[in-house]
Amino acid sequence: MLKKLFTLGTVVVLGSFPLYAGKFGNPDDVEFARTVWQAMTKASLVGEGAFVSQPYKGFPLHGIVLDTVEGEFSVANQEGILIIKRNYGGEKETKQVMENPAKYLKAVTIMFRKQPGYDPGNGDWFYVKYSPHGKVLKNPKGVSLAGRAGAPGVGGCIGCHIGAPGKGFVFRHDRYPKQ
Numbered sequence: 001m002l003k004k005l006f007t008l009g010t011v012v013v014l015g016s017f018p019l020y021a022g023k024f025g026n027p028d029d030v031e032f033a034r035t036v037w038q039a040m041t042k043a044s045l046v047g048e049g050a051f052v053s054q055p056y057k058g059f060p061l062h063g064i065v066l067d068t069v070e071g072e073f074s075v076a077n078q079e080g081i082l083i084i085k086r087n088y089g090g091e092k093e094t095k096q097v098m099e100n101p102a103k104y105l106k107a108v109t110i111m112f113r114k115q116p117g118y119d120p121g122n123g124d125w126f127y128v129k130y131s132p133h134g135k136v137l138k139n140p141k142g143v144s145l146a147g148r149a150g151a152p153g154v155g156g157c158i159g160c161h162i163g164a165p166g167k168g169f170v171f172r173h174d175r176y177p178k179q
């Protein structure tokens with residue numbers, strides 16, 4: 001019986017691993033994600049006292065209500081573009097969220113554009129999904145959502161963002177030319 005269980009475990013692990021092996025959710029990715037969170041907290045972009053931009057109606061996958069802030073950002077001696085999307089839950093109206101954003105915040109998702117060559121086929125974006133308090137969240141397979149998360153045709157962040165208009169992996173606009 002034990003042997004059978006072990007075999008089953010191996011199959012499950014092998015079955016889900018190759019898609020993601022080493023691509024994201026590694027200890028280095030998680031550590032960098034934590035460093036980004038600390039830098040964002042210092043800059044009042046997340047955490048208590050974070051400033052809020054105008055929330056707008058989103059869609060269920062990210063959040064019913066969203067707000068997005070972005071710009072040049074420096075973290076751990078790396079300069080890049082940072083886009084932060086705060087995802088609010090519940091059947092709430094933007095006005096209610098605006099009045100008490102911390103209460104409705106469900107997750108913080110970010111894209112940070114790293115140096116050219118980090119992930120050249122996919123726009124060099126480093127993705128993270130955090131809890132409202134900065135914990136790096138995991139996908140259903142238990143892999144931390146930090147780094148080159150997902151893949152074309154497979155899903156996850158990259159699998160969906162590859163469909164963004166303009167081929168820049170950013171949905172909202174095409175402001176950032178290819179680097």
Ligand code: HEC
Nearest residue numbers: 083085109110111127128129145156157160169170171172
């Ligand atoms: C099923 C598709 C889908 C998946 C999966 C997805 N996103 Fe998005 N994402 C979108 C769409 C659509 C928008 C634009 C929404 C808006 O702001 O109106 C967006 C917007 C964003 C933005 C703001 C920049 C932009 O592209 O407009 C960030 C940051 C972001 N997503 C991060 C993530 C992260 C991190 C993950 C993975 C943990 C992820 N997304 C997974 C569809 C997806």
